[in-house]
Amino acid sequence: MAARGGWREKISVRFPGAKFDEPLSRHTTFHIGGPADCYLEIGNCADLQDFAALAAGQKLPVFFLGQGSNLLVLDRGIRGAVVRLRGRFEDMELLAGAKVRAGAGLRVPKLASFCAQKGLAGLEPLIGVPGTVGGALVMNAGTPDGEIGPWTAEVEIWDEKGRAPRVLPRAELRFGYRSSNLSGRIVLGCVLQLKPGDKVDIMKRVQGYQRRRFQTQPIHTYNVGSVFKNPPGRFVARIVEEAGLKGRALGGARVSPKHANFIENFSGATAKDVLELIELIRGEVRRIFAIELELEVKVVGEA
Ligand SMILES: Cc1cc2nc3c(=O)[nH]c(=O)nc-3n(C[C@H](O)[C@H](O)[C@H](O)COP(=O)(O)OP(=O)(O)OC[C@H]3O[C@@H](n4cnc5c(N)ncnc54)[C@H](O)[C@@H]3O)c2cc1C
Structure with missing residues (x-):
């Protein structure tokens, strides 16, 4: 329930879909995690801008969550707001020159199979990573057969000072083993530079990686x-x-x-x-x- 007059009421007026004291066990693949003071899904940049202003005004800590597939949320939960990017942030688009634009809220398996169907190679090893593009970029998700980092041409982040989206070019991105310099930033999406290939070969690799996961995980x-x-x-x-x-x-x-x-x-x-x-x-x-x-x-x- 939204308390009167405080930040909860302000959020519930502007974002009627926001949930208060929401168990995060509902939003993690572990099905573990205490409550977030507030959980909300944001579907476009205008709403993100309003929310960022409101959160800054109320000094509300904000945690961005993807699919919750790499998180152990502790039993007393998270203070402040937990935000999941949905709606427009789940879009993907084929661009010229074997590039794909993908929103941070998009599921990685959906992106990997889209690329395969378009005859674009690179993301096959990620087919079974059950997270979002945002989480994959922050974590530099992948397997010994390949990670997302090397295919990333640019990343769009939310610039908290400028209160607007900003593009980080390749030269400003650092990816390591399950790490990146995007940790602690708000990731909105990316452009991937993939490699044109034979669709049948790519699909075979995708199926091979899927089979291996079923057998071993x-x-x-x-x-x-x-x-x-x-x-x-x-x-x-x-x-x-x-x-x-x-x-x-x-x-x-x-x-x-x-x-x-x-x-x-x-x-x-x-x-x-x-x-x-x-x-x-x-x-x-x-x-x-x-x-x-x-x-x-x-x-x-x-x-
Ligand atoms: C069955 C299974 C298999 C897996 N296999 C693999 C694998 O092969 N390789 C691999 O690397 N991982 C694997 N994982 C782990 C996990 O799927 C990845 O780490 C994935 O990239 C996490 O994405 P997510 O959207 O779930 O992120 P979350 O777990 O929700 O968050 C992870 C981190 O990213 C941050 N984050 C998420 N979205 C944003 C955003 N938009 N802006 C800013 N920060 C954000 C969070 O704050 C957090 O710090 C597997 C998990 C499962 C359950």
């Missing part, structure tokens, strides 16, 4: 993909398996019996369960292999 469970980054030259899944932790459960969370770098919420897990399981894995891997595991999943909110 527990994609029908509540999870966030790889929990840890692979240390140089090693695979976390193998390390965790060798540590004897495959299938280990703690509360409602367990190391996936199918892929040991995945944690599944198999029975009403809390974020606390997942964090404790993460610490158990880290401790055992440190003790047995003297390897320090680094998180790939982003932990946000209040415990």
Whole structure:
């Protein structure tokens, strides 16, 4: 319910679709996460501009979320507003010269199959990344067969000072292993420079990557993909398996019996369960292999 006179009322008047005290478990693929003070979906730049002005005026912290497929939201949730870009931000468009413009709210599998159908190669390895374009750019999502970063020609961000969209050209973009210099910015979309190719070959690669995922990943469970980054030259899944932790459960969370770098919420897990399981894995891997595991999943909110 919107309290009278405060920022909640101001938001509910201008954005009637906003939800208050919204459980973020409804917006993460883990199905875990306490409430956001306010959750709203914004569908175009004019609304974003109004919202940004309102949030700045009220000194309201704002967190931008995509599909919530790389997030562990803690049990007391997120203070302030959580925003998801939808509507016009889910558009995609074929441009001349093997380029595609994609909005930050667009789902990556939809973009990857669009490119494949247009005979544009590059994004095939991303076919099974269940996030949005915004999340993929922030995370430099991908697999050992390819990431989104190298195909990114420019990124449109929301310039908080100028209160308007601004384009970051390729020269200003930095992509690393599951990281980029877009973290902490508001990503509105991008232009990808892809490679023209044979449509049948591209589709075959897409199907091959999909098949491999079905075989090796527990994609029908509540999870966030790889929990840890692979240390140089090693695979976390193998390390965790060798540590004897495959299938280990703690509360409602367990190391996936199918892929040991995945944690599944198999029975009403809390974020606390997942964090404790993460610490158990880290401790055992440190003790047995003297390897320090680094998180790939982003932990946000209040415990
Ligand atoms: C079954 C499964 C398989 C997976 N496989 C892979 C894989 O092969 N490779 C891989 O890299 N990842 C994989 N992931 C993890 C995840 O899908 C990716 O990290 C994805 O890019 C996250 O996108 P998202 O939209 O869900 O972002 P979220 O999880 O919602 O957010 C991730 C980060 O991006 C930020 N963010 C999101 N949108 C915006 C925006 N518009 N502006 C500013 N910041 C934004 C968030 O604030 C947060 O910091 C997998 C996950 C699952 C569940």
